[in-house]
Amino acid sequence: MSRVKELQKSLFGGNTSNARQFGMIFTLVAIVLLFEILTNGLTLNPGNLISLVSQYSYILLLAIGMLMVIVAGHIDLSVGSIAAFVGIVVAKVMQDYAVPWFLAVLIGLAVGAVIGAWQGFWVAYVGVPAFIVTLAGMMLFRGGNQFIGNANTIPVPEGFRVIGSGFLPEVGPDTGYNNLTLLLGLVVCVAVVVREWRGRRTRREMGADAAPMWISVIRVAFPLAVVVFATLQFAGGRIGTSFPVSGIILGVLVVIYSFITRNTAGGRHIYAVGGNARAAELSGVKLKRVNFMVMMNMSVLAALAGMIFVARSAASGPQDGIGWELDAIAAVFIGGAAVSGGLGTISGSIVGGLVMAVLNNGLQLLGVGSDRVQIIKGLVLLLAVAFDVYNKKQGRFSVIDSLMRPFRRDTPTGPASPAEPGQERGKSPVAG
């Protein structure tokens, strides 16, 4: 094994998806720095960072749910329409029945759950492919939005707007920064350190030799630097602005869902179903329930995303959420999920989503027209996945390794058997 690989393994953990993730983080940092230079420092200034978060948090939110859908081997094309539908329902109940905003949020989530149950039913219990069910849903709920809203725009009240355009409030002494944002940053810093410390302990308990201390230091130092920088930027923006509420919602959900997918039986089952449904079934996984839950969860998140968007734009309209599904799907695939299911991580998808967001934002700052932005985004998606496929064929998974290849002396390990015949998951169990 090459030295580079070994180092990378200890820095980012042994498994391939971690290595892949590192490649994405690397790419993200590179893109950020590139735009920072091209825009003469506009990209990382507080105002832009804040708008970046509030502008893209709902897409990232969708990416969380989409990751789980894709890992389970499905796809969801209806999220944009569901978001729009829930948005209009919520706006309508607040306008017509003067429902208080927090109750409206609950209603919105409930509507999302019902829609999700509907789609989950067709996918899991009837067995209609998710592509079809959600294609139908895409039309159904887009139509539903226009039916309820008479194709008009409906404004939402002030209180409701907090979830989309609110910020952490100013409290405590005047430090020149937003205190709550500083506190938030501190909490995240502590979490990063604790996580690494616990990781070391776990590795020791597994009997694996814990990596040398300096490795851990690097693993902590880089994220800490990023967090500290971001905290100061977010806390030091224009008075009245700070870290967006929608960003906090996103952050909390990312933590929760990462935990679920990585550390719970339910999360494991999603990967099992996507990896080999028949084997999962024969291991006691309740296939239908998993599929149902995954589809339903996606719709609930879509409902939340729709409400955040409506809150941000202060009104719900017939054009809301168009094309969101594509952004979410792109984020997931850029983040390293496999088209055939069974592979992918929440954090990968978030990084993938951020790559898209920064790209979008940076190009806009540079004054590039939306036509060209689309073209560039399309190419990035294609190249990111093509690069991944290429690496897999070569039996290598890591971006850094391929970057370092010219500097390495040892010959690369050869391609692992590209298409081992047995690897196609058998579709017809032959019984004897």
Place this chain on the structure above:
Amino acid sequence: MRDAPVLLEMRAITKEFPGVKALSDVNLVVRQGEIHAIAGENGAGKSTLMKVLSGVHPYGSYTGQILYQGTESRFSDIRASENAGIVIIHQELALVPGLSITENIFLGNEPRRGGVIDWKTANRRALELMALVGLEEDPDTLIKDIGVGKQQLVEIAKAFAKNVRLLILDEPTAALNETDSQHLLELMRDFKQRGITSIIISHKLNEIAEIADAITILRDGHTIETLDVKADGVDEDRIVRGMVGRELHSRFPDHTPDIGEVFFEVRDWTVRHPVASDRLVAKNASFTVRRGEIVGFAGLMGAGRTELAMSIFGRSYGVYASGQIFKDGREIVIKSVSDAIEHGLAYVSEDRKSIGLNLLDDIKTSVVSAKLSKITSHGVIDHVREHRAAEDYRTSLRVKAPTVDEPVTTLSGGNQQKVVLAKWMFTDPDLLILDEPTRGIDVGAKYEIYGIIQRLADQGKGVIVISSELPELIGLCDRIYTVFEGTITGDIPRRDADPELLLKQMTSVKKAQRS
């Protein structure tokens, strides 16, 4: 054969995977027109060597030389080796289930006329090739509708469509029953008459001893020796000695069964075919298992043993029609696999790749996957416990892998089988159903697995072994049921079990008297 000209020489082949040296300095000399067997334990590097030869691992990914027909060959992919007349049939068949026999035979190699596939020629040639391999079937039949034995023949016919000179068969008979295996071996002799050279990998050493002219033995990626079967008077024991490096005196560990009372009983179990609902795959099957007892199920391929077992295991095959299950004297209702696991049942499937494992998993996730509750507390997975459990099984079953973080795809066939076994042992079952548990497993590991089965029985569990190898059933089981076309036709205690009686019961509907 010693004087025949050399067709193939592989010199000092070394092949490394990240963390594993699969082959080191392996040499292989194959002479024109011979049947050359390669033997070795699981993970010895047999399949890898053949993949190097056939271009699956292309030139440049290994070191060493391949001299084929006197010149050095550098195959960049499978196509290149096929053009040179080397055709490999992999351990796992590579047919497309939804296509017909003809379509599969000519897949990627279709006879054309003016750019369009010439189906008339294709069908005619398919019939010729099928006659050559002794396959009697309508060439339009879909692959998924014929049995494994016939599928194997289609693979060989496919090889012949490519004008083969050197045919490589990686464990061709592992999934075949006695008759089909014999037919295949007969076929290989026939090919030899036609001057085709074959390389065969097999863990069925009796076959090797019977058919091969020369045997090369690999151990841990090294060539140990090449034996000339006739001149050296090679028999099974001689091969085993080469493979494991010591004498293996008995194929079954000594065991004195300690059998208790009946704790598991199935009564009048009837199951319909999943599609053709008028066809019954199990008819009024009744059987019992006692504590500490190893019960065998003998039957021909397609007799319905797997279907019966899977249907009992949470109705995971076919449509349940009627029947009852009793455990410890009480009736239990098992409607899903999770119910079955909950009630202490485990089913180790015969087909590890398509239904036994998630090939994206690593070893540790596979091992714990059927009983996550054992490593979770309050729904949260304890990664340390997971790692430890998997590590325990890796050592006790001697899975050949550096760590439990290794993806299961990188394991050799036999080692994957051990992981599947570990996965089900991890569920702590009361009744363990093993479907062809030693398929593709080497002699040494078979012995270990028999030992494991006996230890489980000694702990008071019941074990059901479904196997197509009669000697295995006879050597291992305390009692054997015979199954014919979905009906249990006999219940034979160990002392009466002999191949003749079993075969008779396996092929006739007449009910044997109960013992």
